[in-house]
Amino acid sequence: MKVLTPIVAAMTLLVVTPSSQAQYSSNNLRRGHGDWGRCIGYLPQAISQGQLNAGERRIVHTWTTTCHSAFSASAVGVTIYVQKLTEAGWSNLTIGISSNIADVGPGTYRIVAVNDWPSRTNFRVRHRQGLG
Numbered sequence: 001m002k003v004l005t006p007i008v009a010a011m012t013l014l015v016v017t018p019s020s021q022a023q024y025s026s027n028n029l030r031r032g033h034g035d036w037g038r039c040i041g042y043l044p045q046a047i048s049q050g051q052l053n054a055g056e057r058r059i060v061h062t063w064t065t066t067c068h069s070a071f072s073a074s075a076v077g078v079t080i081y082v083q084k085l086t087e088a089g090w091s092n093l094t095i096g097i098s099s100n101i102a103d104v105g106p107g108t109y110r111i112v113a114v115n116d117w118p119s120r121t122n123f124r125v126r127h128r129q130g131l132g
Contacts, residue, residue, distance in 0.1 A: 011124030039069035047125040052078060052115035060108040060125050069130020074098040077123035078113040104130070
């Protein structure tokens, strides 16, 4: 009976205690805005590389997500533009050699590499995003 009492007490707590809800739980959705919660994980870091002529630009990565996550990117040899697709077209979120965005929400995004140098350059862009 001494062993059974703690087990019954623990089961009673589990049954009567309301479940906690995550920050972006289904009860807190703004469904009209496509807010479907946190991403389930992160994809491994990806690397895009190549060569660009002076003044040339290239889309090196495009993705669509339905969740919230952090995003990071860094570049060598080029300037990167992280952009989000809006009703008016592509909008710049960050411009530079690195980008760290704490919360990338649902939407379509891309990374554009731009060679601002007066000659041809080799480039490398590393990026990591949420999975969802």
